[in-house]
Amino acid sequence: MKTGIRILIVLHFFLVFLTICHLHKYINSPVFIAANDAYSALTYTNRCFGFFAPEVGNDLVIHMTMSNKTKSIPFEIPKDNFEMRTRLYSLTGHFAEDNDQSTMDLFARSWALKCLNQYPDMRKVNVVVLQNNIPSIREYAQGKRITQDTIYTTDVELNENQ
């Protein structure tokens, strides 16, 4: 029993250590990859913990405008709560995580569907994701300010029969 527990502890920290050191990427065994991923998905202990590392990226802002044949109105994402603000930052982070177009499209369609469910009289949603470009300390001191670039835009429209 005691030996069994000791072996489990060693195995646990072996997985934690491998992942933290990014060494798990070099192990190609499908069995190991599946086991390591499943363990991570369950316990959250064997993950990479470099938050805001190695760099702090630019944050993203979501703008959605809903429209039908007669009007066009902006959709306000509620963020009047400190936790919701942080979670929205995470949401946009996951959106642009791998810079993968299909992931971005999936997220954007999901956001648009949320708008259309909330406002059933609307037919179309224009999703725009802007990036806040933060100037460096020196640039800021020289007068440069935060600027915004559009990094993603799409229209999600309901079919006529929907």
Added chain:
Amino acid sequence: MTLFKKIQSLIVQFFDYLEREESIKPIAFFRVNLGIFAIIKIAVLYDYLEDVYGQYGYIQWAISKAGLYNFLPHIGDVVLLINNYFAITASQTLYLMFWVYISFLLMLTVGFLSRLNAIVCFILHLMWVDTGAGFMYGVDVFTQMAFFYLIFMPCGRYFSLDVLLRISRPQLFSKSAGLTRKLVQIQMMLVYCSSGIEKGFGVQWRNGEAMWRSLMLPSFQQFDMSWLSGFPALMYMFGWSIILIELLYPLLMSLPQWRILGLILIILMHLSIGVFLGMWLFAYIMIILSVFAFGYEALKDIRNKLAQGLPKSNPQTHNSIIK
């Protein structure tokens, strides 16, 4: 053979250290604080439950469920299960699960059927994280990790209803209390040290830009900190301070003469994250984990220092403080 024996002896010594009997009081601190924290964590999102975790929230269940292993819990599964017996909507199930989760967390906090509730809360928290995967961030990672370790702790043996109702035998010291707390210590050392190394690799952290950017990001901005552009040396200093605190965390926490300072620095660092970035919940869980892992030793260090400061001619007072 000699080398093999030496290694074997080292391993035995290491496990003997891990399995040393220790006070169960820090476990009670951990259980109560984790319970309260988890209640606050879900309660602050009550007005946004549908947005974050709902079937047609910002990330629909079809998407969050698709990226999961089959064995992982999801509120969608609960809806399917409940719909076999009762006709309630997905939205009603969401709110039902909210109150069910709060109830289990309350029972965990007061220490009623503690071990069982730790397991249930571990599964329920995982369900919330998996359902709102699009909104997941560090706070969810560390809360899930905390619940995972709590499962193996003797969490109902002190300061609990289990003891009061005689469901569990009261205990002040146990081997499993010592072992599980040391496992959390190792985990936290690995977490901070690796985070320090990763930050150290980033140019932005080494030249202070990361600190500047964190404070200037509109998503997190709590105060107008733009005046800091006039003090780049301050940003440089803060950047390096964060790298060093995180990198040296294992050392600071291992050495009794540095432990109190280390713990204060970590608490200050996380409080700053709360004040300046508004990430109060992340700050809270990280403080709970560090205080749980090393607070007991830090308290011992404080007592020892106080005892050393007392006049040697009064051994009675000296002993009473150590106790």
